[in-house]
Amino acid sequence: MKGIRRLAQHLDISIGTVSRALNGKPDVNEKTRQRVLEAAAELGYVPNQAGRSLRKGTTGVVGFMMQTGAQITGEGDVFFMSVFDGVQTVFARHQLDLVALLCSSEEDPDDYLQRIVARGFADALIISATKRVDPRIEYLANRKIPFVALGRSETDAGQPWLDLDFAGMATMGVDRLVAKGHRRIGVFVPHDELNLGFVFLESYRKALVAHGIPFDPALVFRAYPNERGGHQIAQSIASMSKDQRPTGFVLTNEVMSVGLYRGLYDSGLEPGRDFAIIGRDSPHAHYLTPKLTCFRISLRDLGIALAEALLATMPAYGDQYRLGVVRRVVPMQLVEGDSDAPVR
């Protein structure tokens, strides 16, 4: 992508004339304009947004940072794509382009973010996979870069955020399984420092206490958040003695339920009959037998809300989205299926 200076040198015309010709200004004669356009095509000239960005202070691009890698998106993604769809719906109104910033799980997310910010091609950012303590939040806030976080954090720089109701999932899940006679209820918590794991585990403890059930760390299962992880949890459950193993499970991850089902079947435990599962809705969960009792949310609506929360922090859009800091826990809907059987 060659610059305008190179083009001007090649044509031996002033940069100003080349610029006016390229921008269709009327004070350039037709023959010159033709020469400029031909040379531009020949030399591979592209109007450089970098230059424009320096003048206008805006790139028209918003980045959405997500984690990728063999253990995270190695089996695909059934979450972000739908959220992106919602974000794009809002951005389309403002000629903003969404790009997905793919941070490999092999890289430190803080280093990654700093490099992306230094590259300077986005006006604003959406970050996800928030950690309990998340240096990215202060980094962006200190640099006055507009951003919104998908996920809460204990790091508070006054940032806007939206988050799924992991506390509500823990409470509703435990309440529902206890009402069906379960007292040994397993849960999944991710491997790393993700804030959602802490929020969920704390509410799970509280819900147990409310029912007079002691917390048993052996019922907290850690695995990678993919289908294989679900399968491994099923194997762990099957390997426990009958009086130690859980009789039911609350699974807040949306891709693991298929693996959990399969693992339970492989171990001779039939979901919905020998074992109760409450999971998260996903495209694949629809096709599970028995039908999964699950927490549902419109990911597209979540994306719309995220985009609007971001624009509400940017003065240029303040008249349309009421300037302010949005912080909102988005409730989940429990959809009844046949997978959460009463205890046998």
Place this chain on the structure above:
Amino acid sequence: MKGIRRLAQHLDISIGTVSRALNGKPDVNEKTRQRVLEAAAELGYVPNQAGRSLRKGTTGVVGFMMQTGAQITGEGDVFFMSVFDGVQTVFARHQLDLVALLCSSEEDPDDYLQRIVARGFADALIISATKRVDPRIEYLANRKIPFVALGRSETDAGQPWLDLDFAGMATMGVDRLVAKGHRRIGVFVPHDELNLGFVFLESYRKALVAHGIPFDPALVFRAYPNERGGHQIAQSIASMSKDQRPTGFVLTNEVMSVGLYRGLYDSGLEPGRDFAIIGRDSPHAHYLTPKLTCFRISLRDLGIALAEALLATMPAYGDQYRLGVVRRVVPMQLVEGDSDAPVR
């Protein structure tokens, strides 16, 4: 993101001094450096890559254009994320960042690409979902922007490309089902002008001819490439009279098989017993019962090959990847399952 000029004005110091202070040059006294750094933090100064890019002519970013939208990624993605993983493995060696350029299916891909190129934040591009005639290819070639296409096209501007072996899938699939006694073999073709649909259909016809089986357009099913689409195809099949309906199916899409299975079961047709399916491997296909006979490819290796093909067109990397135009059909491996029963 404030610029250096603003910072210099605020401090009433020359831009040169501010620049030297920010870049850690030794000829700035410590007190001045401290003042500059404090003001930079306070004002939200970010070293602007836009400026740097103009000087160095390189952004360090490569964009991967993919189509998104309710009908395409509305139920998630089990293809691109794994390809990205492979691309990132190569790019990590060169401090290149991969960003996903999300082109909504509601937007014309040619317009989208032109806008993205004008924004100028990527050094090079990977395009996907190539159409039979694809104006993006000439657009990029004319502007001398390095790119590689995931998918062939009849538009030939000398571009490098990699593509899955859709012809091979048609031939192997038909041969295998014919050997099991099938003569009415259904296939899926996507709605739009994607080149892969043409390649596949042409080879399907040829394979039928080789076996002396007439081509029947009623056996070519069109649907959106998602699970719902697979379910709809099953319903269409079930609604056909018994002598008209296919007895087997070659499904080259990786997300539709779950829906096809479910739809067949719902219609009283048991995959692998009443109906034969050969599909594409995917994380969810692993969990289907009966086990899907499927075409497999390492998407991560495909990503690695794509990235290397791209770098092989960029002189800066030519010594490491042997400069040249890579054009390669990547073969698929047939993995035997239990879903392609002999005809009843």
